[in-house]
Amino acid sequence: MAAQAVDVMTNALRIDSMSKRFGERVALAGVSFSLRPGEFVGLLGPSGAGKSTLFRCVAGLERADSGGALLGEQTLGSGHGSGNGGGRIAMVFQQFALVDRLSALDNVLAGRLGAVPAWRGVLRRFSREDRMFAMHCLERVSMLDHAEQRADRLSGGQKQRVAIARALAQKPDVILADEPIASLDPTLAGGILALLRSIASVDNVAVICSLHQLSFAREYSDRVIGIRAGKIVLDCDASGVDDEAAERLYERVTTG
């Protein structure tokens, strides 16, 4: 891999000792890692370990208490909405988060909102170039035939493909996928992960994807990060994750 000569400049995203607490409960306790362009990273950890909080803080949906994020060479602001580097960080959600009453194409065009004047968003009038690009994004997720369908008429797998097309339409440097397959049956799940993986390598985007199944993480990731009680406890090549490491990651916390 060309990115083997690791250097700060080659990182797509660097997180530096990010911490977040909700009242008494510590959700993130100084999390640091970096993602290289084109890398697909699986994020593992038991429920409540802080995976979603991490994503929400990086995407700017939540404000981290301390620590910073570096997108390429740009420091990300903190606070709602301002933290996602002008759309260069795209997010994919477990429950798809599409606008039900809009067509698939209009949902994908939402990915362009960060880059177009407000009036275009309000009136849903996009330039031909943006519309063409959105259609192309739909083609890349094999949803061209469903461009006109209202989002609520699509099946779960189709919805997630449209959501991925929306992320693509942002022309992102980083895609955060928060349990993108947890609402899908296993046969569809593999297709979604393969799609995200191919996007990572073809578009040279860093993809970090939280997962619950170790087998999927091993099969599709380049690297696996394990998080537990708000701390990173595992960070290695996907091939290096053995059952023992996984067991330690998911081991019951008996102190509680």
Add this chain to the structure above:
Amino acid sequence: MTDPARSSDASVKALAEYDLNRNSIVGRTKLWIFVLAALLFYVVSWRLAEVDLSRLANGLPKLGQWLVRAWPPNFTELPIFIQRVGETVAMAAIGTTVATLLAIPIALLASRNLTPFPALYLPARWLLNALRGIDAFVFALLFVASVGLGPFAGVIGIALHTCGSAAKLIADAAENAKLDALHAIETTGASRIVSVCYALVPDLLPVVLSSMLYLFEFNVRASTVLGVVGAGGIGQELKNSMDLLDFPRLFTIIILIFIVVTVLDQLSGWLRKRLT
């Protein structure tokens, strides 16, 4: 990075097709027909309602003069006002409570999933719509004529109208209630009535009480004007003052109504919050 210029022929074709279907002549015509119909509707309504802004411009100064003459408020008749406000609140309280009690059996008939007599479902719903469709004011007008002047006519008016609203609220809540617990309890061998009491009443009781409080708030406001048709309460004094052009008296009554309504709204809102 993907380049828009590199888009495949398939995407180009798909976008053309999308635009064609979205902007079809039939679709556009439909939209314009709808816009024109809506416009026509508002023009006709504006005419029928005799909206005349110049009359408002001429009338506002008159209202201003009255307000000036209404100061200072006149509290000499306060005891009688308080008694009348008491009548108004009492009408609302008795009317709403009677309405809710009557509404419970009707609501049972009017909820598709609970009714013991499915044949009566639609008639029950029609009855509720009729009761809700006729305002308490109209009922009061009728009952003043039959049972005579005074708050009792107001109580009947409020009870009849509110019964329709309360039963609809309760029936809708019952139709949306989750029935799995009810079915589970029926499998224990309990009778239908016992099962409903055991499984549904705990869920529905807060809804019933909360709608009763909500309707009470609404009825206090509505019954301030029932006196205008002779059905007792503070509305009677309100009308007398207006007839005599006694603006300080009118102003005092309006202040009093405002205070009582606000206090009761707050109180009932606080109680409803505690219920959920």
